[in-house]
Amino acid sequence: MSEKKKKEIISATGRRKEAIARVRVVLGGQGKIVINGREFENYFNTVDFRMQVKKPLIVADLEKNVNILANVNGGGLGGQAGAVSLGISRCLLTMNPQLRSLLRKEDLLTRDPRAKERKKYGRKGARRRFQWTKR
Numbered sequence: 001m002s003e004k005k006k007k008e009i010i011s012a013t014g015r016r017k018e019a020i021a022r023v024r025v026v027l028g029g030q031g032k033i034v035i036n037g038r039e040f041e042n043y044f045n046t047v048d049f050r051m052q053v054k055k056p057l058i059v060a061d062l063e064k065n066v067n068i069l070a071n072v073n074g075g076g077l078g079g080q081a082g083a084v085s086l087g088i089s090r091c092l093l094t095m096n097p098q099l100r101s102l103l104r105k106e107d108l109l110t111r112d113p114r115a116k117e118r119k120k121y122g123r124k125g126a127r128r129r130f131q132w133t134k135r
Contacts, residue, residue: 008025010094014074016112023087025095030069031057035084036072037108042134049081056108105120 008027013020033040033053044050057063068088072080089108092099103109117126122131 003118010091012087012090012094014085014090014111015081016082016086017075017079017115019072019079019083020082021070021072021083021087023084023091024069025088025091027063027065027095031064031066033068035069035070040068044077044081045061046077049077052081053084053088055106056085056092056103059102059106059108060092060096062092086111 007029009024010027011022011024013022015021015053035043040050040053044053054063057066057068068084068089072084074080075083085108089103093103093109100109119126
């Protein structure tokens with residue numbers, strides 16, 4: 001009898017600004033990344049966003065050993081890239097707790113709390129005032 005190689009799946013959630021990413025890491029993969037059913041290179045069109053998503057895998061040296069499946073909604077591409085990165089980091093930490101110091105050193109386990117400031121009354125935006133005229 002031959003044993004079927006069972007692939008382990010670890011899931012986690014990442015958030016950034018208004019974006020929420022549900023990430024699944026499949027162990028024993030070929031390094032394939034799929035986001036919202038689309039190929040990784042087609043979804044994130046800039047090199048910066050791609051590097052931000054891949055950074056946890058590069059730090060953990062698992063770039064070619066795991067497959068990533070992510071569902072992202074809300075926010076823009078920048079926020080979505082940050083959310084996916086945090087989700088991947090949390091998955092890797094669940095898989096191997098010894099990676100905590102490496103991921104922490106690269107600041108990959110901290111949720112970025114910065115968000116859009118709300119608009120105040122009497123103002124044009126959050127801080128911008130209306131132009132003052134003397135006469």
